[in-house]
Amino acid sequence: MIKEVTTATFEEEVLSSDKPVLVDFNADWCGPCQMLKPTLDKLADELDNVKVVSVNIDREDDLAYKYSVSSIPCLVMFEGGNETRRSIGLKPRPELIKFING
């Protein structure tokens, strides 16, 4: 299961994490986000070196705004509290792995 983070828990779960964190910005009405979810769930289970969390952009519009999310699905990688890369749109599994590994 991918943990959902909020504005209140973002600092602790993402910015202060020891491990790199992959943040999945998504919404319930976004079809490509629903398509991506099973793949991310699986990757979250398989990968020990990254943590995967999700942000619902409708409930957490402050976070979406703060990180300039303007199209979803949007995956943002945070390392040491900073954004290091982002991937926009639905991608097949091999490309996601490539993106996560940098």
Place this chain on the structure above:
Amino acid sequence: MYDIIIIGAGPAGLTAAIYARRASKSVLVLEALTYGGQIINTPSIANYPAAPDISGFEFATKVYEQAEALGAEFVYEKAADIQRSENGASFFVKTDENEYEGKAVIIAAGSVNRKLGLPNEEELVGRGVSYCATCDGAFYRGKRTAVAGGGNTALEDALYLADLAEKVYIVHRRDAFRGEETTVNALKQRPNVEFVLNSSVTKLCADKKLTGIEVTDKNTGETRELAVDGLFVAIGRVPSDIGFNVGTRDSGYIDAGEDCRTNVPGIFAAGDCREKEVRQLVTAAADGAVAATEAVRYIASLR
């Protein structure tokens, strides 16, 4: 060896898989991305018979589950080439990783959004440039936007955005619209909508994200910059880039009639990738049924 290899798991390919399995043919579906095709992008479909209100994701998942339950096999690889075998009785479909053999092939690769073709367009996708107003419009609440295009999609996108955004420019290269007049009139009533006619988008101005667009008037050659946060590109669709060895029309769409037969016996084309007038779910599904039936008939003729 499979009886039928289907390229693309959108509505056309999935329907072809259902029909082919129900005719007891073995079926492999190759899909580059995920099942469902373009339709997963829309939150609501209202024109498919017997499904008055369904999301694209739900529609796609239902059709996929139906095809899978009937025994179609799915492999997530992008088809790159089709070659006829030496004895002529089968085809080899190559992907980056593998090669699959089938007696008949159905191409159901769909279509993709036409790009403006500007140098930094790709890197600005998700940073101000979008091809889907209903998908990304919500991020532009209270912001300045522009829509490029003059067809129905562009006009509907503009109307959708007019409810959310502070400003909507409609940049169209002609002085008249191809889209429905009622939509044009509805747009004229909106105080926040401005028409920029006889003009095209010639430059994307950006500083990490989109900050504005340069538009050029085709009659006077004059250029001006419009400060916008979002540009919605709605200038039509083009066939998926398949590069397979089948005949196409000048438009790039595969040259196949209502019987879905291409110029190569044994290779069929179904759905949006085929030259046709109406590109919708119901016509994609219809093509899937026809192509599968034709493929079954073709296989029977091999014996």
